[in-house]
Amino acid sequence: MSIRVENIQRSFGAFKALDGVTLDFPTGELVALLGPSGCGKTTLLRIIAGLDFADSGRILLDGEDASSTHVRERKVGFVFQHYALFRHMTVFENVAFGLRVKRKGRPLDKVIRAKVTELLKLVQLDWLADRYPAQLSGGQRQRIALARALAVGPSVLLLDEPFGALDAKVRKELRRWLRRLHDELHITSIFVTHDQEEALELADRVVVMNRGKVEQVGAAEDVYSNPATPFVYEFLGAVNEFRGNVVGEGLQVGTDVIPQVGRGYGNGQQVVGFARPHELDIVVDHANTNVGVPARVNRILSFGPVARIELSRLNGGGETTEQQFEVQLPAQRLAELQLTTGQAVRLLSSRLRLFDQGSVK
Amino acid sequence: MAGVASHAFGSRAHAARFERNPAAREPAAVKWIIITVSMLFFASFLLLPLYAVFSEALRKGWQAYWEALVEPDAVASMRLTLLAAAIAVPLNLVFGIAAAWAIAKHDFRGKHVLVTLIDLPFSVSPVIAGLVYILVFGAQGWFGPWLSEHDIKIVFAVPGIILATIFVTVPFVARELIPLMEAQGREEEEAALVLGATGWQTFFRVTLPNIKWGLLYGVILCNARAMGEFGAVSVVSGHIRGQTNTMPLQVEILYNEYNFAAAFAVASLLALLALVTLVIKTVIEWRLGREPHPIGAP
Numbered sequence: 001m002s003i004r005v006e007n008i009q010r011s012f013g014a015f016k017a018l019d020g021v022t023l024d025f026p027t028g029e030l031v032a033l034l035g036p037s038g039c040g041k042t043t044l045l046r047i048i049a050g051l052d053f054a055d056s057g058r059i060l061l062d063g064e065d066a067s068s069t070h071v072r073e074r075k076v077g078f079v080f081q082h083y084a085l086f087r088h089m090t091v092f093e094n095v096a097f098g099l100r101v102k103r104k105g106r107p108l109d110k111v112i113r114a115k116v117t118e119l120l121k122l123v124q125l126d127w128l129a130d131r132y133p134a135q136l137s138g139g140q141r142q143r144i145a146l147a148r149a150l151a152v153g154p155s156v157l158l159l160d161e162p163f164g165a166l167d168a169k170v171r172k173e174l175r176r177w178l179r180r181l182h183d184e185l186h187i188t189s190i191f192v193t194h195d196q197e198e199a200l201e202l203a204d205r206v207v208v209m210n211r212g213k214v215e216q217v218g219a220a221e222d223v224y225s226n227p228a229t230p231f232v233y234e235f236l237g238a239v240n241e242f243r244g245n246v247v248g249e250g251l252q253v254g255t256d257v258i259p260q261v262g263r264g265y266g267n268g269q270q271v272v273g274f275a276r277p278h279e280l281d282i283v284v285d286h287a288n289t290n291v292g293v294p295a296r297v298n299r300i301l302s303f304g305p306v307a308r309i310e311l312s313r314l315n316g317g318g319e320t321t322e323q324q325f326e327v328q329l330p331a332q333r334l335a336e337l338q339l340t341t342g343q344a345v346r347l348l349s350s351r352l353r354l355f356d357q358g359s360v361k
Numbered sequence: 362m363a364g365v366a367s368h369a370f371g372s373r374a375h376a377a378r379f380e381r382n383p384a385a386r387e388p389a390a391v392k393w394i395i396i397t398v399s400m401l402f403f404a405s406f407l408l409l410p411l412y413a414v415f416s417e418a419l420r421k422g423w424q425a426y427w428e429a430l431v432e433p434d435a436v437a438s439m440r441l442t443l444l445a446a447a448i449a450v451p452l453n454l455v456f457g458i459a460a461a462w463a464i465a466k467h468d469f470r471g472k473h474v475l476v477t478l479i480d481l482p483f484s485v486s487p488v489i490a491g492l493v494y495i496l497v498f499g500a501q502g503w504f505g506p507w508l509s510e511h512d513i514k515i516v517f518a519v520p521g522i523i524l525a526t527i528f529v530t531v532p533f534v535a536r537e538l539i540p541l542m543e544a545q546g547r548e549e550e551e552a553a554l555v556l557g558a559t560g561w562q563t564f565f566r567v568t569l570p571n572i573k574w575g576l577l578y579g580v581i582l583c584n585a586r587a588m589g590e591f592g593a594v595s596v597v598s599g600h601i602r603g604q605t606n607t608m609p610l611q612v613e614i615l616y617n618e619y620n621f622a623a624a625f626a627v628a629s630l631l632a633l634l635a636l637v638t639l640v641i642k643t644v645i646e647w648r649l650g651r652e653p654h655p656i657g658a659p
């Protein structure tokens with residue numbers, strides 16, 4: 001089933017939780033909703049499921065306006081942020097619930113039993129059928145919640161931060177498992193997270209939201225390497241920031257210049273340049289130059305093939321300032337440079353992305 | 362009263378942890394003094410009277426005891442007490458669930474008013490409650506003339522007793538359920554809805570099983586109060602022997618007539634009721650404590 005969300009507005013009192021959200025979720029795709037806490041992800045999912053309502057705007061399910069379709073009839077599988085398993089029912093009964101409450105064409109007990117067992121096998125937890133939810137680990141609850149949602153044969157799967165409370169290892173396992181499951185079943189799925197790594201790794205497409213608005217939609221790789229707004233850039237990973245103005249082809253930061261291709265910005269325009277840690281290079285400082293931004297090395301973390309260097313910006317007088325930088329260099333390059341802690345260096349960027357200063361908070 | 366059941370378990374586990382920790386333990390002497398003092402206090406103020414009731418009731422022997430119990434007026438009072446409870450308790454059950462549901466799981470205007478109203482019988486003296494019914498339904502009351510025209514008796518008759526009983530028992534079920542339902546939140550119901558359950562199915566398969574022990578707890582407390590209420594019922598009763606006397610009222614009448622053995626015989630039944638209530642309450646608290654804990658809370 002395809003989902004279209006059209007210009008959804010939702011306010012709680014004076015607070016706008018969703019502010020004109022328009023999105024398309026094509027059939028069979030796995031889409032990640034990504035954004036900081038409180039940006040409206042859960043609210044959007046609840047509106048799609050019919051558990052909440054929009055003040056204005058429409059939800060189209062398979063092209064048809066769903067506003068008069070009851071939650072029960074939307075064929076939605078919802079995995080809640082805190083699982084919401086039925087605490088007084090065994091795992092088996094939890095999964096069977098959706099089949100047992102069917103009023104038309106309720107399957108025979110035998111059929112229900114077979115179906116539930118099959119689902120529990122799918123989530124690899126058939127040995128837990130007689131336990132109660134309180135007796136499960138977080139990851140097990142998560143998978144039971146998913147099995148329960150799948151039992152009714154939903155056309156859409158809405159997953160609200162399914163891996164929220166889990167440790168990194170289990171998270172990773174479940175992530176792969178969910179991707180495999182999606183590849184098998186091809187149910188249109190929307191998946192909420194505020195972990196960018198999770199979104200980028202798992203989803204066909206990523207929707208980045210901020211303060212009730214959509215910031216960017218695109219393929220994971222695309223969103224990561226071509227962020228449309230400063231917010232997306234900052235949200236999707238570590239970032240170094242250079243404020244200054246455009247001078248010819250370079251960016252002037254204080255009295256120093258980062259030479260780079262400043263396309264699309266006129267001379268003298270105030271901009272902010274962003275660079276990821278791996279997009280910066282370090283050159284050893286020569287006093288008589290103003291090429292590169294001066295900084296002092298605070299820490300060198302060199303294990304594995306990539307070294308991380310943390311630096312503080314130096315002002316014109318050579319004193320350290322509050323502003324921090326992070327640079328990632330191949331170990332080989334680090335060896336060439338022979339950096340030491342406390343050394344003054346200059347930062348250059350091979351690839352700076354510029355945004356108007358007005359668009360940055 | 363509300364929430365007693367839900368707190369009992371958690372604090373017990375907590376106390377044990379405190380107790381086993383030498384760093385947190387008080388000196389043994391302090392502990393035993395406190396325990397002895399409170400034991401003595403409760404024994405003299407609670408157990409002694411209970412013992413007195415039974416010994417007084419049986420003073421003239423089992424024969425007299427039995428005769429006092431099967432005496433027609435006494436039997437009539439028992440019947441009336443059972444009738445009042447049989448009507449008040451189910452009504453409160455339905456009303457209590459509905460009110461708790463509305464308050465705990467929905468937002469609406471006037472929610473605070475409803476909560477305050479439910480608490481009213483706790484904060485108002487039962488005598489006043491009785492007087493209000495007289496004011497409204499009595500011969501000189503607002504509806505008095507209309508009622509007598511249609512030959513309907515409410516005060517000084519069985520309906521008045523039932524109304525007064527309902528009034529004083531209103532808070533018990535609702536008060537027990539509201540904190541329980543609030544703590545459980547709405548997510549399970551929403552999950553049921555998404556899975557295709559109707560409102561009824563959700564209520565009977567998800568909501569009710571989750572609150573059943575709390576509900577039972579509320580119901581037995583409600584029942585104990587319904588059978589034991591004196592003040593409000595006394596005002597609207599009119600004390601017509603064999604007709605409008607409940608058991609507590611019957612006890613008072615017998616006592617005022619210096620018929621001590623009979624008075625204590627009937628009183629012993631009420632005391633027995635209290636004991637049974639206590640036992641059931643303890644069992645339920647124990648069950649509540651063993652309930653699986655709320656899950657998934659972050």
Ligand SMILES: Nc1ncnc2c1ncn2[C@@H]1O[C@H](COP(=O)(O)OP(=O)(O)OP(=O)(O)O)[C@@H](O)[C@H]1O
Pocket residue numbers: 012017035036037038039040041042043044194
């Ligand atoms: N019932 C409500 N009443 C008032 N405000 C609400 C309500 N539900 C949500 N909000 C507000 O709306 C905003 C969006 O909430 P939502 O739950 O959608 O955030 P979220 O993106 O899912 O956040 P998280 O990642 O922390 O789960 C929040 O600022 C929240 O405070």
Ligand SMILES: [Mg+2]
Pocket residue numbers: 041042043081160161
């Ligand atoms: Mg959320």
